[in-house]
Amino acid sequence: MKSRTLVRSATALVAAVALLTACSSGSDPDAKAAGDGPETLTVWIMKDSVSAEFLARFSDGFEQQHKDLKLDIQIQEWDGIGEKVTAALASTDAPDVIEVGNTQVAQYAASGGLTDLTDRTGDLSGDDWLPGLAEPGKIDGKQFGIPWYAANRVVIYHKELFEKARITAPPKTRAEWIDATEKLDKGKTQGIYLPGQNWYTLAGFIWDEGGDLAVEDGGTWKGALDTPEALAGMEFYGQLQALGKGPKDSDEAKPPQAEVFAKGDVAQVISVPGGAKIIEEQNPQLAGKLGFFPIPGKTADKPGSVFTGGSDLIIPAASAHQKGAYEVVKALAGEKWQTDMAKTMSYVPNQTSLAGALSGDEGSAAMAAGAAQGRATPNTPNWAAVEATNPVKQFMTAVLTGTDPKTAGVKASASITKTLGS
Structure with a gap:
């Protein structure tokens, strides 16, 4: 670039x-x-x-x-x-x-x-x-x-933990997903392991709400994390993230989420399907016990949006x-x-x-x-520069740790706008 x-x-x-x-x-x-x-x-x-x-x-x-x-x-x-x-x-x-x-x-x-x-x-x-x-x-x-x-990402789940929670079928809607994850998040079991900065997953929730990370207006790109749609997507992310013990200030690589899941007490993780092979390498006893389902959407007629x-x-x-x-x-x-x-x-x-x-x-x-x-991410040559500093991750951590979502969104959007216009 x-x-x-x-x-x-x-x-x-x-x-x-x-x-x-x-x-x-x-x-x-x-x-x-x-x-x-x-x-x-x-x-x-x-x-x-x-x-x-x-x-x-x-x-x-x-x-x-x-x-x-x-x-x-x-x-x-x-x-x-x-x-x-x-x-x-x-x-x-x-x-x-x-x-x-x-x-x-x-x-x-x-x-x-x-x-x-x-x-x-x-x-x-x-x-x-x-x-x-x-x-x-x-x-x-x-x-x-x-x-x-x-x-693209899917949900990898621990079949035995689903059975113990008497969940007979994978959820197909966001509401069903939250309900199932609440049932799973009991005792020593984490309902889901979702780090606070898994921004590709957040992007999907924002797209489902009709928003985006950035939008083009008259040839100028502007950050859009302060829009009602983006804030609604972040609100759902926060609800889901709270049903586990994922860190609020890091992504899926720190620590490697496959290693966390491999310990056997996590019911769900969001990953590409190949992540299951890494989990099984870490804990061979989980072989044959892992299932998969698409990230649920707002309605049952179609899965949720995902980054491709x-x-x-x-x-x-x-x-x-x-x-x-x-x-x-x-x-x-x-x-x-x-x-x-x-x-x-x-x-x-x-x-x-x-x-x-x-x-x-x-x-x-x-x-x-x-x-x-x-x-996909916003279709502009400068998006790679946004990812280099990634204000989206900073926005997520700020909201999850108590900052007013609108305030955090305005700050992140301004940073994105500046980078895309540079």
């Missing part, structure tokens, strides 16, 4: 030179001379996003279907990737396809270095995309990021192989490989109609059900 302003002019110059060169030569940059071998496409995939076995299957399958194309898949480290992608977008030798975090697309689009794929969304089943993945990839009405996969994490696929404007790059994106985002990846990695597919691919796994099925109500 620090280099975004610096690279904008460089990117524009590169694009202009490339355009003039293409026009003067009259040639198609994707064209090959007769007798040349397959065209090599460079694809950047982030470390641990998918397994080596999946990538090998995809590469072999893709090349069998596209005899004129060959894939050079390069694994990238998350550490420092922002600067590396920004530099690549401003270069004349960019990779052809890049996996990026779904909330990073706005940052890269601001450089002017991404290919606009708006006219391809119909071909890619864009009407069926998960909103939480599709929205961050759409900047100023143009689709730059193509949804690849998603993951995941990845998008982008094509740099400087890619010399635009047609081939699109074929890679189309394949990775299509039904065949979305279904394969969902079953292999337990990710939520990018299309709501493919949620059935996870039906055999309880945790993944709960995640897929919640993903239909997925949302």
Whole structure:
């Protein structure tokens, strides 16, 4: 983000030179001379996003279907990737396809270095995309990021503790959730372990109320934690958080909530489904005793809103192989490989109609059900700077420790507004 302003002019110059060169030569940059071998496409995939076995299957399958194309898949480290992608977008030798975090697309689009794929969304089943993945990839009405996969939080619960409390079915509404958690929060049992700064969970409650963390008004972004909707979401968070012993001044990593749950006296925790595996590693005696359900909504007809994490696929404007790059994106985002990846990695597919691919796994099925109500953080390149200091966390702790919610909301909103406008 620090280099975004610096690279904008460089990117524009590169694009202009490339355009003039293409026009003067009259040639198609994707064209090959007769007798040349397959065209090599460079694809950047982030470390641990998918397994080596999946990538090998995809590469072999893709090349069998596209005899004129060959894939050079390069694994990238998350550490420092922002600067590396920004530099690549401003270069004349960019990779052809890049996996990026779904909330990073706005940052890269601001450089002017991404290919606009708006006219391809119909071909890619864009009407069926998960909103939480599709929205961050759409900047100023143009689709730059193509949804690849998603993951979101669910409620992991201790089945035996539910049985002891005579709770026969997971709650489907907020009211039922509070009622069940009150029954669970007895004796040595914590009804739920919810730290005071789990701000992604708070975001979902705010979205359910019709609010947001920040809103755009006339091209200017403003913090919105002081709105009635945000304060209502925080009020519910406080009710739920009080039914356990979670710290009010830290998040789910301090201490690691999986370790807390693994002690066996916690009835519920909010986590991605994979958190259950970590819990079972900490306490093997809990294996087979954990269940999952979507975060409940205000009404029983749909789950609560959740933050959708995941990845998008982008094509740099400087890619010399635009047609081939699109074929890679189309394949990775299509039904065949979305279904394969969902079953292999337990990710939520990018299309709501493919949620059935996870039906055999309880945790993944709960995640897929919640993903239909997925949302993303405010779609502005400066949101990453907000997260760096995170006034949302400070707002939550202030309210939970007795500060007037409206006063705390005004202060946090002012901080967010200042950062987004900087």
